[in-house]
Amino acid sequence: MHTLAAGLRLPTNGLDYAIMAIYFVVVLGIGFAARASVKTSLDFFLSGRSLPAWVTGLAFVAANLGATEILGMAATGAQYGVAVVHWYWIGAIPAMVFLGLVMMPFYYKSKVRSVPEFLLQRFDKSAHLLSSILFAFAAILIAGVNLYALSIVVEALLGWPQWVAIVVAGLFVLLYITIGGLSSAIYNEVLQFFVILAALIPLTILGLKKVGGWDGLSDSLEKSHGHNFLSAWDGTAIGQANPLGANWLTIILGLGFVLSFGYWTTNFAEVQRALSAKNLSAAQRTPLIAAFPKIFIVFLVMIPGLVAAVVAPKIGLAGSGLQYNDAIPLLMQDLLPNGVLGIAVTGLLAAFMAGMAANVSSFNTVFTTDIWARYVKKDKPDAYYLRFGRLITAVGVLASIGTAFIASSFSNIMAYLQTLFSFFNVPMFVVFIIGMFWKRASMKSGVWGLVAGTSAAMLNYFWIYKQGVISIPTDQGANFVSAIVGFVAGAVVMVVVTLFTAPKPEAELAGLVYGTESADLEEEPAEGDDAWYRKPALLGWGAIVLAALCYIPYSI
Amino acid sequence: MSELHKEVSALEAKSATAARLFDIRRIIGGLFVVYGIIVTIAGIMASDADLKKAQGININLWTGLAMLALGLFFLIWLKLRPVVPPTPPTPAE
Numbered sequence: 108m109h110t111l112a113a114g115l116r117l118p119t120n121g122l123d124y125a126i127m128a129i130y131f132v133v134v135l136g137i138g139f140a141a142r143a144s145v146k147t148s149l150d151f152f153l154s155g156r157s158l159p160a161w162v163t164g165l166a167f168v169a170a171n172l173g174a175t176e177i178l179g180m181a182a183t184g185a186q187y188g189v190a191v192v193h194w195y196w197i198g199a200i201p202a203m204v205f206l207g208l209v210m211m212p213f214y215y216k217s218k219v220r221s222v223p224e225f226l227l228q229r230f231d232k233s234a235h236l237l238s239s240i241l242f243a244f245a246a247i248l249i250a251g252v253n254l255y256a257l258s259i260v261v262e263a264l265l266g267w268p269q270w271v272a273i274v275v276a277g278l279f280v281l282l283y284i285t286i287g288g289l290s291s292a293i294y295n296e297v298l299q300f301f302v303i304l305a306a307l308i309p310l311t312i313l314g315l316k317k318v319g320g321w322d323g324l325s326d327s328l329e330k331s332h333g334h335n336f337l338s339a340w341d342g343t344a345i346g347q348a349n350p351l352g353a354n355w356l357t358i359i360l361g362l363g364f365v366l367s368f369g370y371w372t373t374n375f376a377e378v379q380r381a382l383s384a385k386n387l388s389a390a391q392r393t394p395l396i397a398a399f400p401k402i403f404i405v406f407l408v409m410i411p412g413l414v415a416a417v418v419a420p421k422i423g424l425a426g427s428g429l430q431y432n433d434a435i436p437l438l439m440q441d442l443l444p445n446g447v448l449g450i451a452v453t454g455l456l457a458a459f460m461a462g463m464a465a466n467v468s469s470f471n472t473v474f475t476t477d478i479w480a481r482y483v484k485k486d487k488p489d490a491y492y493l494r495f496g497r498l499i500t501a502v503g504v505l506a507s508i509g510t511a512f513i514a515s516s517f518s519n520i521m522a523y524l525q526t527l528f529s530f531f532n533v534p535m536f537v538v539f540i541i542g543m544f545w546k547r548a549s550m551k552s553g554v555w556g557l558v559a560g561t562s563a564a565m566l567n568y569f570w571i572y573k574q575g576v577i578s579i580p581t582d583q584g585a586n587f588v589s590a591i592v593g594f595v596a597g598a599v600v601m602v603v604v605t606l607f608t609a610p611k612p613e614a615e616l617a618g619l620v621y622g623t624e625s626a627d628l629e630e631e632p633a634e635g636d637d638a639w640y641r642k643p644a645l646l647g648w649g650a651i652v653l654a655a656l657c658y659i660p661y662s663i
Numbered sequence: 664m665s666e667l668h669k670e671v672s673a674l675e676a677k678s679a680t681a682a683r684l685f686d687i688r689r690i691i692g693g694l695f696v697v698y699g700i701i702v703t704i705a706g707i708m709a710s711d712a713d714l715k716k717a718q719g720i721n722i723n724l725w726t727g728l729a730m731l732a733l734g735l736f737f738l739i740w741l742k743l744r745p746v747v748p749p750t751p752p753t754p755a756e
Binding site: 122126133137141147158224290305308313385444445 | 667668672683687697698705713722723725729733
């Protein structure tokens with residue numbers, strides 16, 4: 108939860124407000140202009156599977172680049188130092204590359220419209236219904252939390268009352284998604300991506316200048332926080348203490364493997380962007396194109412975080428009046444003159460709205476195609492589902508506005524619920540990976556893997572860690588361990604259940620499981636897709652090598 | 664072919680996005696040219712207080728010019744490589 112300190116009010120003027128107003132007009136304009144392209148439910152939910160790879164790729168990275176992520180990762184930088192790079196180089200890139208190279212062919216060729224729909228094809232209705240309902244709840248919850256976080260930031264920076272910010276931002280998102288569907292959401296995400304870069308790059312440059320460049324920054328931090336603060340891996344040997352409260356094994360397995368693969372490869376708010384691409388090659392390249400900006404964005408959040416730790420050495424400590432989350436707003440206030448300041452505020456607002464819109468646009472798809480059309484009102488004409496999709500978008504936004512208001516009075520409950528839902532992502536990944544690579548995995552094993560993995564992760568977190576049965580230094584470290592426990596439990600239960608229950612008939616698995624190609628799913632490669640720079644393998648391995656190289660200066 | 668496959672393929676055939684969705688490069692280009700001009704002007708008219716706040720760098724000028732360049736890049740790209748709308752398939756009815 109964000110609580111921004113008072114006294115961060117920005118000296119915005121008419122120029123900054125004009126910049127913001129232009130942005131809001133453009134956002135709505137995109138919604139209205141996209142309306143003409145929405146003819147079927149597939150247009151509304153998946154942009155008709157027709158967008159180019161660079162658009163879906165930038166939307167893929169922007170859907171994750173919400174303001175909670177930007178402020179939160181700068182906070183992690185101010186608190187833990189250079190270790191924040193783990194969330195990018197090991198905690199995102201390998202999973203994104205795996206999604207593009209290994210999983211996307213199964214997702215895209217099977218023509219599923221959502222992640223739960225894949226579970227329906229591969230396993231059975233119980234796995235499908237369970238994951239659909241949980242995803243729908245989680246999406247509304249996260250959209251509401253985003254909205255609440257936005258209202259706190261807007262109140263602190265601009266002085267608007269919280270309820271005004273919640274209602275205004277909520278209505279904007281409602282309008283542009285109800286009208287223009289996923290195309291409108293994705294186009295706005297691409298725009299947001301560039302605006303947020305235009306906000307963070309000047310901030311990073313001025314921040315570095317202020318503390319005497321990277322050398323000045325590292326000298327000051329070396330003196331005040333010690334050497335480990337500036338190194339990615341120092342102090343992470345098993346048994347050693349470090350601020351993160353995690354060792355190399357839990358970082359690699361817990362964060363890098365289980366948590367990150369769970370999020371990037373099975374979270375529909377992300378995968379949806381790739382499913383809207385125009386062909387298999389573009390779908391595969393979506394997360395791979397996203398990986399390259401993702402590698403470098405860490406500098407734009409880490410450096411402001413580190414600069415804040417130098418400029419305000421007491422940040423995050425009781426009595427300083429500043430939280431770690433204040434790192435970026437603090438520098439905005441200190442360094443940006445009117446003009447660029449307006450761009451920066453617009454960038455933050457855009458990021459909040461895009462973070463919320465990504466959840467709303469994935470929620471409406473799952474609720475309509477996976478829940479309503481599958482279990483409630485079957486076999487209606489397509490126009491009915493398109494209308495219903497628009498209606499449920501409005502309902503979803505209103506529900507998240509409600510959630511935001513609940514969050515403003517019970518923020519602890521919300522934090523708790525988010526932790527609960529985060530544990531559901533872990534077994535999703537194990538169910539997918541076993542389902543995609545082991546033909547024998549039975550129909551019933553899916554749902555039991557999900558239930559067992561989620562329960563084990565929760566048991567580990569809330570009982571073994573919170574009750575102090577085993578001592579883990581920080582929440583962060585406990586999260587990593589819980590993820591590993593959930594993964595192993597889900598895998599074991601799937602194998603055991605499979606041994607006692609019936610497999611899915613082989614004919615129904617064509618194209619869903621590794622080694623079961625089905626001839627009518629093949630498509631001709633599009634013209635130009637055989638160019639070397641469009642080869643998924645080259646892009647994917649290039650991203651992995653680049654991320655590994657980035658570690659070198661922070662590891663010696 | 665599975666049920667799902669038939670259903671989604673039929674929807675794909677009727678989809679209008681590829682033919683009717685406008686090109687986002689026009690919007691990015693337009694917005695960044697406008698932003699670039701506004702922020703560059705703010706940079707040209709920067710006060711001493713603005714410069715002092717931004718560590719002696721005329722950050723509005725540089726950011727404005729960079730945004731202008733990005734906007735022009737998108738407009739030129741659009742001009743040089745326009746998207747050819749797909750030939751409409753013969754109606755299935």
